[in-house]
Amino acid sequence: MECLVQRHIVVRFNRKTRKITINRPNFAGGNQVYDWDDVVASVDPDDQVVTKKRKREILMLFFFKQRTGAEHHDVVFLGAPLRSDHELYALWEYIRRYMEEGPENLPKPKCIPHFPWPWRSLLAPWSFLENKWAAASWSPRMIALVIVVSPLMLVHATAHWCSLLLCWPVYWPRKLRRESTSSGAPLEHG
Template sequence: MYFVEWLMRRTLTASKKDITGFEGDMKQFEKATEKYGKQYRGMQERQVSDAPSDARSIYKMNDTYMDVRTFFDEWRGGVLLGLFPLIFGVIFFPVFILSEVTGIFFSGMVSQAGRVADTGDYLGAIILWVVWLALLLVFFYLFWIFRMECLVQRHIVVRFNRKTRKIYINRPNFAGGNQVYDWDDVVASVDPDDQVVTKKRKREILMLFFFKQRTGAEHHDVVFLGAPLRSDHELYALWEYIRRYMEEGPESIPKPKCIPSFPWPWRSLLAPWSFLENKWAAAPWSPRMIALVLIASPVMLLHAVAHWCSLLLCWPVYWPRQLRRESTASEPV
């Protein structure tokens, strides 16, 4: 799930040695950041939509702060499925096989057959131990991939505090770590001068940029905000929802239908469906779409199970004490 954030972090913090051969592209990128950093200054005061919407993306909202989800929550389970044979072998061997064959070295007997162990039995036991140690070595080598969606915090949360006028990002260190930015420094992936947006179904991502020219940080930063948005109209509506909350308060926007942070199984069923949702909306109940859903349903069910298991193997989002106190403060810190 955190692969895109990890990759983005590596790209934004790359040294000159790491970008050898791409110096021209990086110079163009830096020029673009300077342009957008100046062009969109003050966009927090400019309305971009007449219909603000929570876009199914709010965990919690009160008069002080609002917690918003990030985009790639549905993109999890693949690592767990890919590494399942390896994980199964690492667990299965010591519990069901090595515990049986190891007794040969102490008793000199094959307990299952009730006979004295011979050279082949000793050799077989050694080979099984070697196989398990090899599986264990490979697992530790690939553990950094496993941590992309398991044994890590369950979600990335972006908190907007309208009293301190700051944005707090809670995420794993390898994906960028916890960060605090001023609300006035953010640049969103919307164009305040272009409000011609459509409701045509397509997957959209609301991106928030924090350019180092504005934040004073050592590197640029970016977060991918919201649920899988279903049109650029919904993208603009979500940004307007956040903008009005920060600038005008919660009374200026509709009350959100908050999404649960607990990993309910039925929410994992919605994860694979999000990849077909727009296609289904374009031609609902058509024979072609029904056939596609029926054909894809086993894979979707497998994805849903892996998605849910991934959530269960993670822990709830934890805010460090200092960040928790500051991000929930009801007055400027």
């Protein structure tokens, strides 16, 4: 289903212009540029409860039409599924601090490799079992389940890797590349 499309949807955070640019293929809405002040994250910054309980969550950024003036709402998913609320809050805090305070006091971000290595595709089917494995990792039932579904997971991972090989990498339009180089290196997240 994902063959012959853009490999990742990449989000660029430009601190100097206070803009967020979402790089999407034209058939999926094309590139969108939003103001930093219009973003609503899927985390509540006032929530003081940060749990380390394992679950699969993805950081989502919402752009509501009432705030952006667009004809419709927009949402973008950032990064891979995270394992806990703690990781979700940490990713959002990293992005927020980058946009509000600058990159000086932040560690270098982990970048997505340009080549789709095959072992990364193994993580896609494993994500379906990850929480169950964490709850009862070496129980006989869990080991049996992993053994039974391993061939299916291997087929899924192979298909996932092949689809990534047939996708093209993200290219930014020339205008956005110029804007980014003239105003400092932006933070990108996919």
